[in-house]
Amino acid sequence: MSSEIKVEVLQKETITPSSPTPPHLENLSLSVFDQLQPEFYVPLLLFYPNNRDGSNVDHQSLAAERSNLLKTSLSTTLTHFYPFAGKFEYNVSISCNDHGAAFLQAQVNCPISKVLEKPDHEVLKQLLPADIASTQEIAGHLLLVQANFFECGGMAIGVNISHKVGDAFTFSKFINSWAAISLGSSASDHIVVPAVEFGVVASICPPLDFFNSGLPIAEFAKGKSVTERLVFEASKIDALKAKAASSTVPNPTRVEVVSALIWKCATEASRSNSGYVRPSIWCQVVDMRKRSGQPLTENALGNFVWFFASMTMESEVDLQSLVSKLRKGIEEFEDKYPNGVSPQDVCQTIQESGNLMTKDGIDNYSCSSWCRFPFYEANFGWGKPSWVSICTMPAKNTIQLTDTSDGKGIEVSLALKEDDMAIISSNEELLAYASLDPAAV
Structure with missing residues (x-):
């Protein structure tokens, strides 16, 4: 087309x-x-x-x-x-x-x-x-x-x-x-x-x-990747929440259950293609504006995001356990940085995570959620948008989440290695909850 x-x-x-x-x-x-x-x-x-x-x-x-x-x-x-x-x-x-x-x-x-x-x-x-x-x-x-x-x-x-x-x-x-x-x-x-x-x-x-060097501080993971669009309707997310709920996390959020399912399927695909159990790390972007301990930052403009990382090394990945890992990750983040992240914290985190994430044999996934940002409210004079798309970022193993137009579902832009995507795009568990590249009307 x-x-x-x-x-x-x-x-x-x-x-x-x-x-x-x-x-x-x-x-x-x-x-x-x-x-x-x-x-x-x-x-x-x-x-x-x-x-x-x-x-x-x-x-x-x-x-x-x-x-x-x-x-x-x-x-x-x-x-x-x-x-x-x-x-x-x-x-x-x-x-x-x-x-x-x-x-x-x-x-x-x-x-x-x-x-x-x-x-x-x-x-x-x-x-x-x-x-x-x-x-x-x-x-x-x-x-x-x-x-x-x-x-x-x-x-x-x-x-x-x-x-x-x-x-x-x-x-x-x-x-x-x-x-x-x-x-x-x-x-x-x-x-x-x-x-x-x-x-x-x-x-x-x-x-x-x-x-302040002339070289990029952060770069995307190199390597050929393909991108697919997945849409989770509100009713499917409700069903996924029921499946993912546990005594540890009885009330998982939309973002947690969708992230956990994507993480599970991506990990299984990577392990299937590599032929062995690989540790898997999920890095979730965190908005710091309401987590800095300072009210003046709630509407601060510029960049004010950091991340937490969760890891799984189990031979069998389970949806409930991955949701628990994601919930534990944000709770530990908030406990560790009750007054926000300092420049010194930034340096320490880069050193610690950099050493881990550059090791061979470890899968790293980076997720950013745009859910609840009111892009669908943008009325320039001819009504609100029927569809908002953030397309894709030029990097493998990146996941971006946005609201669907009703504010209850989630749309996922998923970029993975071609062989991993081939497995995920036919994953029956994933397709039970998500539509692969549906119409945007």
């Missing part, structure tokens, strides 16, 4: 903040958490079917109208999210110089339903303005937007943001602030996050000179 669908970029321009960034905000120091993020572009796609009645709508005029609204509101939003319009000074700071964000307008030669009926990774990548694995030197901007207009009048907004300026929490704040400004609303206090929220994390977790 990807060869039949063509995405043609018609215009490309730079959108600068509507007001200049004040001199005292022109240099934003990175935090140690910013320093440690790989230099890649986080992807997001928001799909909006045409919600206008009648066949007499001029789709070309509609596209121009919406494109202009997006550009104008983006310019206003950048005055509040000013680092997004800046330039990254390698692992030291962001120069908030109003360099601007890239804005592309593209035309897609099919109705939006053709993409949504059978999402194709190669097509989805065309709807994004930058390759995920780009650096700032290649992409040219820290923030890039591509407004894609379909023949039917539907549209998809593709956004790439450098991970160096923010995590999923920050991305969500930006998208919803931009949408609210576009919609023309000012009734909610979450519409514009105060500019002072940038730099909070760096003030309590300052950067370390140790990480």
Whole structure:
């Protein structure tokens, strides 16, 4: 299908903040958490079917109208999210110089339903303005937007943001602030996050000179991988919770049970292909904002995430035991860091986990959950998105979780080695709870 669908970029321009960034905000120091993020572009796609009645709508005029609204509101939003319009000074700071964000307008030669009926990774990548694995030197901007207009009048907004300026929490704040400004609303206090929220994390977790080298601090696991999309509906998650519940964890969460099942299936596939029992480590990203012991960090922008790791070495992996390991992992994390993670803690964790995770014969899986971030609330003026996709990251053994549109199910983007994925994609236990690459309509 990807060869039949063509995405043609018609215009490309730079959108600068509507007001200049004040001199005292022109240099934003990175935090140690910013320093440690790989230099890649986080992807997001928001799909909006045409919600206008009648066949007499001029789709070309509609596209121009919406494109202009997006550009104008983006310019206003950048005055509040000013680092997004800046330039990254390698692992030291962001120069908030109003360099601007890239804005592309593209035309897609099919109705939006053709993409949504059978999402194709190669097509989805065309709807994004930058390759995920780009650096700032290649992409040219820290923030890039591509407004894609379909023949039917539907549209998809593709956004790439450098991970160096923010995590999923920050991305969500930006998208919803931009949408609210576009919609023309000012009734909610979450519409514009105060500019002072940038730099909070760096003030309590300052950067370390140790990480200021010209070489990447963190890189993705190399190796050929394939990506599949799995969707767990709410009713299936309820059934999975019942199966995964135990006296240790009588009330597992959505994320715990889905993560445990993915971990179980991936471990079994890897062991089947290798022919022996391999230790398996699950690294779960943790949002530190409500775990820092300081209320001023609850709305801090930038990167403020860390992780905990759980391991299994058992010859037989059991769903209940894996859920227990995940629950124990977060509880031990919170006990160990009651006042948040310090730069010294970061260094110690890197040393300890690095030694373990680089050993041969150990499988490492990295999971990030975007569940409960309100991307499905992003109404720019033509309704809420029908589907939100975070596509895939350029790394093997990575798992990303997002909400389904009803906020109760979970969508999984799973990247694994090709031979492991071949086993997982036909795993009967997994397919009893998840749909493999269903329609997004």
